[in-house]
Amino acid sequence: MRRDTFLKSMAALVASAGLPLSAQAAANLKMMIPANPGGGWDSTGRALGKALQDAGLVSSVQFENKGGAAGAIGLAQFVNASKGDPNSLLVMGAVMLGGIITGKPPVSLSQATPIARLTTEYNVFVLPANSPLKDMKDVVEQLKKDPGSVKWGGGSRGSTEHVAAAMIARNVGVDAAKINYVPFRGGGEATAAILGGNVTVGGSGYSEFAQYIASGKMRPIAVTSDQRLPGVNVPTLRELGIDVVIGNWRGVYAPPGITPEQQKALTDMVTAVFRNKAWIAALESNNWTPALLTGKAFADFVDQEFAMLRAIMVKSGMV
Structure with a gap:
Protein backbone atom coordinates (compact mmCIF):
# COMPACT_ATOMS: atom_id res chain seq x y z
CA MET A 1 0.00 0.00 0.00
CA GLU A 121 12.81 5.64 5.96
CA TYR A 122 14.85 6.37 2.88
CA ASN A 123 18.19 8.10 3.11
CA VAL A 124 19.04 11.48 1.67
CA PHE A 125 22.57 12.52 0.74
CA VAL A 126 23.44 16.16 1.39
CA LEU A 127 26.29 18.61 0.88
CA PRO A 128 27.19 21.44 3.25
CA ALA A 129 25.71 24.69 1.92
CA ASN A 130 29.18 26.12 1.17
CA SER A 131 30.52 23.00 -0.55
CA PRO A 132 32.32 23.61 -3.87
CA LEU A 133 30.49 20.51 -5.15
CA LYS A 134 27.01 21.23 -6.50
CA ASP A 135 25.32 17.87 -6.98
CA MET A 136 25.73 14.08 -6.98
CA LYS A 137 27.35 14.24 -10.43
CA ASP A 138 30.17 16.34 -8.94
CA VAL A 139 30.52 13.88 -6.05
CA VAL A 140 30.77 10.93 -8.44
CA GLU A 141 33.35 12.71 -10.62
CA GLN A 142 35.54 13.42 -7.59
CA LEU A 143 35.00 9.87 -6.34
CA LYS A 144 36.26 8.48 -9.64
CA LYS A 145 39.33 10.74 -9.62
CA ASP A 146 40.29 10.08 -6.00
CA PRO A 147 37.99 7.84 -3.90
CA GLY A 148 39.70 8.74 -0.63
CA SER A 149 39.16 12.47 -1.13
CA VAL A 150 35.40 12.10 -0.72
CA LYS A 151 34.56 11.80 2.98
CA TRP A 152 31.15 10.18 3.43
CA GLY A 153 29.69 11.01 6.86
CA GLY A 154 26.87 9.08 8.50
CA GLY A 155 25.92 6.55 11.13
CA SER A 156 27.93 3.60 12.41
CA ARG A 157 29.86 1.25 10.17
CA GLY A 158 27.36 -0.96 8.42
CA SER A 159 24.57 1.64 8.54
CA THR A 160 22.30 1.98 5.50
CA GLU A 161 24.07 5.18 4.43
CA HIS A 162 27.42 3.35 4.65
CA VAL A 163 26.04 0.48 2.57
CA ALA A 164 24.47 2.96 0.14
CA ALA A 165 27.79 4.78 -0.30
CA ALA A 166 29.49 1.47 -1.07
CA MET A 167 26.72 0.54 -3.52
CA ILE A 168 27.07 3.93 -5.26
CA ALA A 169 30.82 3.41 -5.62
CA ARG A 170 30.40 -0.06 -7.10
CA ASN A 171 27.68 1.16 -9.45
CA VAL A 172 29.88 3.91 -10.91
CA GLY A 173 32.91 1.65 -11.26
CA VAL A 174 34.86 2.56 -8.12
CA ASP A 175 36.31 -0.04 -5.75
CA ALA A 176 33.95 0.18 -2.76
CA ALA A 177 36.76 -0.89 -0.45
CA LYS A 178 38.46 2.45 -1.19
CA ILE A 179 35.63 4.73 -0.06
CA ASN A 180 36.43 7.02 2.86
CA TYR A 181 33.53 6.56 5.26
CA VAL A 182 33.46 8.45 8.57
CA PRO A 183 31.09 6.85 11.10
CA PHE A 184 29.41 8.77 13.92
CA ARG A 185 27.76 7.49 17.09
CA GLY A 186 24.54 9.42 16.57
CA GLY A 187 22.62 11.71 14.24
CA GLY A 188 23.60 14.80 16.23
CA GLU A 189 27.32 14.17 15.74
CA ALA A 190 26.89 13.48 12.02
CA THR A 191 24.85 16.66 11.58
CA ALA A 192 27.51 18.76 13.33
CA ALA A 193 30.22 17.29 11.10
CA ILE A 194 28.27 18.08 7.95
CA LEU A 195 27.40 21.63 9.02
CA GLY A 196 31.03 22.18 9.99
CA GLY A 197 32.32 21.00 6.62
CA ASN A 198 34.25 18.14 8.22
CA VAL A 199 32.86 15.64 5.70
CA THR A 200 32.32 15.99 1.97
CA VAL A 201 28.86 14.46 1.78
CA GLY A 202 26.50 13.34 4.54
CA GLY A 203 23.82 10.68 4.58
CA SER A 204 20.92 9.93 6.90
CA GLY A 205 17.16 9.55 7.05
CA TYR A 206 15.41 12.54 5.50
CA SER A 207 13.70 13.50 8.77
CA GLU A 208 17.05 14.01 10.51
CA PHE A 209 18.21 16.60 7.97
CA ALA A 210 14.84 18.15 7.06
CA GLN A 211 15.19 21.32 9.16
CA TYR A 212 18.70 22.00 7.85
CA ILE A 213 17.60 21.42 4.27
CA ALA A 214 14.65 23.78 4.78
CA SER A 215 16.92 26.48 6.24
CA GLY A 216 19.44 26.16 3.40
CA LYS A 217 22.27 24.90 5.62
CA MET A 218 22.39 21.59 3.74
CA ARG A 219 21.91 20.96 0.03
CA PRO A 220 20.10 17.67 -0.77
CA ILE A 221 21.49 15.91 -3.84
CA ALA A 222 19.82 12.47 -3.93
CA VAL A 223 17.47 10.09 -2.11
CA THR A 224 17.77 6.30 -1.97
CA SER A 225 14.08 5.57 -2.65
CA ASP A 226 12.72 4.06 -5.87
CA GLN A 227 10.63 7.20 -6.48
CA ARG A 228 10.74 10.76 -5.19
CA LEU A 229 9.54 11.19 -1.63
CA PRO A 230 6.13 12.89 -1.22
CA GLY A 231 6.58 16.66 -1.05
CA VAL A 232 10.36 16.38 -1.41
CA ASN A 233 11.83 17.73 -4.64
CA VAL A 234 15.04 15.71 -4.57
CA PRO A 235 16.01 13.27 -7.36
CA THR A 236 16.42 9.57 -6.71
CA LEU A 237 19.75 7.92 -7.39
CA ARG A 238 18.08 5.98 -10.19
CA GLU A 239 17.03 9.26 -11.83
CA LEU A 240 20.70 10.19 -11.83
CA GLY A 241 21.69 6.96 -13.54
CA ILE A 242 22.89 5.22 -10.36
CA ASP A 243 20.94 1.99 -9.85
CA VAL A 244 20.79 2.00 -6.04
CA VAL A 245 17.67 1.68 -3.87
CA ILE A 246 17.90 0.99 -0.15
CA GLY A 247 15.61 1.72 2.79
Whole structure:
Protein backbone atom coordinates (compact mmCIF):
# COMPACT_ATOMS: atom_id res chain seq x y z
CA MET A 1 0.00 0.00 0.00
CA ARG A 2 1.23 3.47 -0.88
CA ARG A 3 2.31 5.62 2.07
CA ASP A 4 -0.21 8.39 1.42
CA THR A 5 -3.08 5.90 0.97
CA PHE A 6 -2.15 4.19 4.26
CA LEU A 7 -2.09 7.46 6.18
CA LYS A 8 -5.47 8.55 4.80
CA SER A 9 -7.10 5.21 5.64
CA MET A 10 -5.67 5.21 9.16
CA ALA A 11 -6.85 8.76 9.76
CA ALA A 12 -10.34 7.76 8.69
CA LEU A 13 -10.34 4.83 11.09
CA VAL A 14 -9.28 7.05 13.97
CA ALA A 15 -11.99 9.55 13.16
CA SER A 16 -14.74 6.97 12.88
CA ALA A 17 -14.05 4.61 15.74
CA GLY A 18 -12.41 4.21 19.08
CA LEU A 19 -9.22 2.24 19.48
CA PRO A 20 -9.92 -1.41 20.34
CA LEU A 21 -7.22 -2.67 22.62
CA SER A 22 -6.46 -6.38 22.57
CA ALA A 23 -3.30 -5.98 24.61
CA GLN A 24 -3.21 -5.30 28.31
CA ALA A 25 -1.55 -1.96 28.95
CA ALA A 26 1.82 -2.02 30.64
CA ALA A 27 1.85 0.22 33.69
CA ASN A 28 5.35 1.52 33.03
CA LEU A 29 7.13 0.80 29.76
CA LYS A 30 10.91 0.92 29.51
CA MET A 31 12.25 1.86 26.07
CA MET A 32 15.87 1.11 25.28
CA ILE A 33 17.17 3.36 22.48
CA PRO A 34 20.60 1.95 21.52
CA ALA A 35 21.88 5.24 20.11
CA ASN A 36 22.70 8.76 21.21
CA PRO A 37 19.95 11.42 21.20
CA GLY A 38 19.14 13.15 17.94
CA GLY A 39 19.08 10.25 15.49
CA GLY A 40 16.49 8.08 13.78
CA TRP A 41 16.22 5.45 16.50
CA ASP A 42 15.81 8.16 19.12
CA SER A 43 13.03 9.94 17.24
CA THR A 44 11.33 6.61 16.43
CA GLY A 45 11.42 5.41 20.03
CA ARG A 46 10.16 8.69 21.45
CA ALA A 47 7.40 8.98 18.83
CA LEU A 48 6.29 5.43 19.58
CA GLY A 49 6.37 6.08 23.32
CA LYS A 50 4.29 9.25 22.94
CA ALA A 51 1.72 7.46 20.78
CA LEU A 52 1.47 4.54 23.24
CA GLN A 53 0.76 6.99 26.05
CA ASP A 54 -1.62 9.03 23.91
CA ALA A 55 -3.60 5.87 23.11
CA GLY A 56 -3.76 4.87 26.76
CA LEU A 57 -1.79 1.71 26.10
CA VAL A 58 0.84 2.57 28.73
CA SER A 59 0.73 4.91 31.69
CA SER A 60 4.35 6.07 31.35
CA VAL A 61 7.48 5.49 29.28
CA GLN A 62 11.02 5.57 30.61
CA PHE A 63 13.58 6.16 27.84
CA GLU A 64 17.23 5.15 28.04
CA ASN A 65 19.80 6.10 25.40
CA LYS A 66 22.85 3.84 25.16
CA GLY A 67 24.78 4.58 21.98
CA GLY A 68 27.76 2.91 20.38
CA ALA A 69 28.74 0.06 18.06
CA ALA A 70 25.69 0.47 15.79
CA GLY A 71 23.39 -0.36 18.68
CA ALA A 72 25.31 -3.41 19.90
CA ILE A 73 26.12 -1.83 23.29
CA GLY A 74 22.47 -1.06 23.95
CA LEU A 75 21.47 -4.50 22.67
CA ALA A 76 23.88 -6.19 25.09
CA GLN A 77 22.56 -4.21 28.04
CA PHE A 78 18.98 -4.93 27.00
CA VAL A 79 19.54 -8.67 26.61
CA ASN A 80 21.46 -9.01 29.88
CA ALA A 81 19.45 -6.67 32.13
CA SER A 82 15.87 -7.02 30.89
CA LYS A 83 15.49 -10.78 30.58
CA GLY A 84 11.92 -11.86 31.24
CA ASP A 85 10.60 -8.28 31.53
CA PRO A 86 7.35 -7.99 29.50
CA ASN A 87 7.28 -4.20 29.90
CA SER A 88 10.47 -3.43 27.96
CA LEU A 89 11.11 -2.71 24.31
CA LEU A 90 14.29 -2.20 22.26
CA VAL A 91 14.33 0.03 19.19
CA MET A 92 16.34 -1.57 16.38
CA GLY A 93 16.58 -1.79 12.62
CA ALA A 94 18.72 -2.27 9.54
CA VAL A 95 21.61 -0.32 11.06
CA MET A 96 21.89 -2.81 13.91
CA LEU A 97 22.14 -5.72 11.48
CA GLY A 98 24.99 -4.00 9.64
CA GLY A 99 26.75 -3.28 12.91
CA ILE A 100 26.45 -6.90 14.03
CA ILE A 101 27.93 -8.05 10.71
CA THR A 102 30.91 -5.69 10.90
CA GLY A 103 31.47 -5.67 14.66
CA LYS A 104 30.65 -9.26 15.66
CA PRO A 105 29.42 -8.30 19.18
CA PRO A 106 29.26 -10.89 21.99
CA VAL A 107 25.46 -10.82 22.01
CA SER A 108 23.12 -11.74 19.18
CA LEU A 109 19.83 -10.20 18.13
CA SER A 110 18.44 -13.75 18.05
CA GLN A 111 18.66 -13.75 21.86
CA ALA A 112 15.90 -11.09 21.98
CA THR A 113 12.24 -11.50 21.02
CA PRO A 114 10.95 -10.00 17.73
CA ILE A 115 7.84 -7.83 18.04
CA ALA A 116 7.30 -5.65 14.97
CA ARG A 117 8.78 -3.74 12.09
CA LEU A 118 7.41 -0.20 12.25
CA THR A 119 8.64 1.99 9.42
CA THR A 120 10.95 2.37 6.49
CA GLU A 121 12.81 5.64 5.96
CA TYR A 122 14.85 6.37 2.88
CA ASN A 123 18.19 8.10 3.11
CA VAL A 124 19.04 11.48 1.67
CA PHE A 125 22.57 12.52 0.74
CA VAL A 126 23.44 16.16 1.39
CA LEU A 127 26.29 18.61 0.88
CA PRO A 128 27.19 21.44 3.25
CA ALA A 129 25.71 24.69 1.92
CA ASN A 130 29.18 26.12 1.17
CA SER A 131 30.52 23.00 -0.55
CA PRO A 132 32.32 23.61 -3.87
CA LEU A 133 30.49 20.51 -5.15
CA LYS A 134 27.01 21.23 -6.50
CA ASP A 135 25.32 17.87 -6.98
CA MET A 136 25.73 14.08 -6.98
CA LYS A 137 27.35 14.24 -10.43
CA ASP A 138 30.17 16.34 -8.94
CA VAL A 139 30.52 13.88 -6.05
CA VAL A 140 30.77 10.93 -8.44
CA GLU A 141 33.35 12.71 -10.62
CA GLN A 142 35.54 13.42 -7.59
CA LEU A 143 35.00 9.87 -6.34
CA LYS A 144 36.26 8.48 -9.64
CA LYS A 145 39.33 10.74 -9.62
CA ASP A 146 40.29 10.08 -6.00
CA PRO A 147 37.99 7.84 -3.90
CA GLY A 148 39.70 8.74 -0.63
CA SER A 149 39.16 12.47 -1.13
CA VAL A 150 35.40 12.10 -0.72
CA LYS A 151 34.56 11.80 2.98
CA TRP A 152 31.15 10.18 3.43
CA GLY A 153 29.69 11.01 6.86
CA GLY A 154 26.87 9.08 8.50
CA GLY A 155 25.92 6.55 11.13
CA SER A 156 27.93 3.60 12.41
CA ARG A 157 29.86 1.25 10.17
CA GLY A 158 27.36 -0.96 8.42
CA SER A 159 24.57 1.64 8.54
CA THR A 160 22.30 1.98 5.50
CA GLU A 161 24.07 5.18 4.43
CA HIS A 162 27.42 3.35 4.65
CA VAL A 163 26.04 0.48 2.57
CA ALA A 164 24.47 2.96 0.14
CA ALA A 165 27.79 4.78 -0.30
CA ALA A 166 29.49 1.47 -1.07
CA MET A 167 26.72 0.54 -3.52
CA ILE A 168 27.07 3.93 -5.26
CA ALA A 169 30.82 3.41 -5.62
CA ARG A 170 30.40 -0.06 -7.10
CA ASN A 171 27.68 1.16 -9.45
CA VAL A 172 29.88 3.91 -10.91
CA GLY A 173 32.91 1.65 -11.26
CA VAL A 174 34.86 2.56 -8.12
CA ASP A 175 36.31 -0.04 -5.75
CA ALA A 176 33.95 0.18 -2.76
CA ALA A 177 36.76 -0.89 -0.45
CA LYS A 178 38.46 2.45 -1.19
CA ILE A 179 35.63 4.73 -0.06
CA ASN A 180 36.43 7.02 2.86
CA TYR A 181 33.53 6.56 5.26
CA VAL A 182 33.46 8.45 8.57
CA PRO A 183 31.09 6.85 11.10
CA PHE A 184 29.41 8.77 13.92
CA ARG A 185 27.76 7.49 17.09
CA GLY A 186 24.54 9.42 16.57
CA GLY A 187 22.62 11.71 14.24
CA GLY A 188 23.60 14.80 16.23
CA GLU A 189 27.32 14.17 15.74
CA ALA A 190 26.89 13.48 12.02
CA THR A 191 24.85 16.66 11.58
CA ALA A 192 27.51 18.76 13.33
CA ALA A 193 30.22 17.29 11.10
CA ILE A 194 28.27 18.08 7.95
CA LEU A 195 27.40 21.63 9.02
CA GLY A 196 31.03 22.18 9.99
CA GLY A 197 32.32 21.00 6.62
CA ASN A 198 34.25 18.14 8.22
CA VAL A 199 32.86 15.64 5.70
CA THR A 200 32.32 15.99 1.97
CA VAL A 201 28.86 14.46 1.78
CA GLY A 202 26.50 13.34 4.54
CA GLY A 203 23.82 10.68 4.58
CA SER A 204 20.92 9.93 6.90
CA GLY A 205 17.16 9.55 7.05
CA TYR A 206 15.41 12.54 5.50
CA SER A 207 13.70 13.50 8.77
CA GLU A 208 17.05 14.01 10.51
CA PHE A 209 18.21 16.60 7.97
CA ALA A 210 14.84 18.15 7.06
CA GLN A 211 15.19 21.32 9.16
CA TYR A 212 18.70 22.00 7.85
CA ILE A 213 17.60 21.42 4.27
CA ALA A 214 14.65 23.78 4.78
CA SER A 215 16.92 26.48 6.24
CA GLY A 216 19.44 26.16 3.40
CA LYS A 217 22.27 24.90 5.62
CA MET A 218 22.39 21.59 3.74
CA ARG A 219 21.91 20.96 0.03
CA PRO A 220 20.10 17.67 -0.77
CA ILE A 221 21.49 15.91 -3.84
CA ALA A 222 19.82 12.47 -3.93
CA VAL A 223 17.47 10.09 -2.11
CA THR A 224 17.77 6.30 -1.97
CA SER A 225 14.08 5.57 -2.65
CA ASP A 226 12.72 4.06 -5.87
CA GLN A 227 10.63 7.20 -6.48
CA ARG A 228 10.74 10.76 -5.19
CA LEU A 229 9.54 11.19 -1.63
CA PRO A 230 6.13 12.89 -1.22
CA GLY A 231 6.58 16.66 -1.05
CA VAL A 232 10.36 16.38 -1.41
CA ASN A 233 11.83 17.73 -4.64
CA VAL A 234 15.04 15.71 -4.57
CA PRO A 235 16.01 13.27 -7.36
CA THR A 236 16.42 9.57 -6.71
CA LEU A 237 19.75 7.92 -7.39
CA ARG A 238 18.08 5.98 -10.19
CA GLU A 239 17.03 9.26 -11.83
CA LEU A 240 20.70 10.19 -11.83
CA GLY A 241 21.69 6.96 -13.54
CA ILE A 242 22.89 5.22 -10.36
CA ASP A 243 20.94 1.99 -9.85
CA VAL A 244 20.79 2.00 -6.04
CA VAL A 245 17.67 1.68 -3.87
CA ILE A 246 17.90 0.99 -0.15
CA GLY A 247 15.61 1.72 2.79
CA ASN A 248 16.37 2.10 6.47
CA TRP A 249 13.65 0.14 8.27
CA ARG A 250 13.13 0.30 12.04
CA GLY A 251 11.34 -1.94 14.49
CA VAL A 252 11.13 -3.10 18.09
CA TYR A 253 12.16 -6.24 19.98
CA ALA A 254 11.30 -7.45 23.46
CA PRO A 255 13.74 -9.05 25.93
CA PRO A 256 14.56 -12.75 25.95
CA GLY A 257 12.66 -15.01 28.31
CA ILE A 258 9.15 -13.60 27.98
CA THR A 259 6.22 -15.97 27.45
CA PRO A 260 4.37 -16.39 24.13
CA GLU A 261 1.37 -14.68 25.75
CA GLN A 262 3.49 -11.70 26.75
CA GLN A 263 5.00 -11.52 23.27
CA LYS A 264 1.49 -11.48 21.76
CA ALA A 265 0.35 -8.76 24.18
CA LEU A 266 3.29 -6.53 23.20
CA THR A 267 2.70 -7.23 19.51
CA ASP A 268 -0.99 -6.37 19.83
CA MET A 269 -0.10 -3.18 21.70
CA VAL A 270 2.33 -2.00 19.02
CA THR A 271 -0.07 -2.97 16.23
CA ALA A 272 -2.89 -0.98 17.87
CA VAL A 273 -0.79 2.20 17.95
CA PHE A 274 -0.91 2.39 14.15
CA ARG A 275 -4.48 3.67 14.54
CA ASN A 276 -3.46 6.43 16.94
CA LYS A 277 -3.43 10.08 15.84
CA ALA A 278 -0.04 10.81 17.40
CA TRP A 279 1.61 7.94 15.54
CA ILE A 280 -0.03 8.84 12.23
CA ALA A 281 1.15 12.43 12.70
CA ALA A 282 4.70 11.21 13.41
CA LEU A 283 4.71 9.13 10.22
CA GLU A 284 3.61 12.12 8.19
CA SER A 285 5.87 14.76 9.74
CA ASN A 286 9.00 12.57 9.55
CA ASN A 287 8.33 11.24 6.04
CA TRP A 288 8.37 7.69 7.42
CA THR A 289 6.75 5.01 5.29
CA PRO A 290 4.53 2.72 7.44
CA ALA A 291 5.83 -0.84 7.20
CA LEU A 292 4.06 -2.87 9.89
CA LEU A 293 5.16 -6.50 10.00
CA THR A 294 4.77 -8.84 12.98
CA GLY A 295 5.10 -12.43 14.09
CA LYS A 296 7.00 -15.04 12.10
CA ALA A 297 6.87 -12.82 9.00
CA PHE A 298 8.91 -10.18 10.84
CA ALA A 299 11.40 -12.73 12.18
CA ASP A 300 11.85 -14.18 8.67
CA PHE A 301 12.25 -10.68 7.22
CA VAL A 302 15.08 -9.92 9.69
CA ASP A 303 16.86 -13.15 8.72
CA GLN A 304 16.53 -12.32 5.01
CA GLU A 305 17.76 -8.76 5.54
CA PHE A 306 20.76 -10.03 7.51
CA ALA A 307 21.73 -12.36 4.67
CA MET A 308 21.21 -9.67 2.01
CA LEU A 309 23.21 -7.02 3.88
CA ARG A 310 26.02 -9.44 4.59
CA ALA A 311 26.28 -10.38 0.90
CA ILE A 312 26.43 -6.71 -0.16
CA MET A 313 28.97 -5.85 2.52
CA VAL A 314 31.23 -8.78 1.65
CA LYS A 315 31.17 -7.84 -2.06
CA SER A 316 31.97 -4.23 -1.10
CA GLY A 317 34.95 -5.16 1.06
CA MET A 318 33.24 -3.94 4.22
CA VAL A 319 33.56 -7.29 6.03
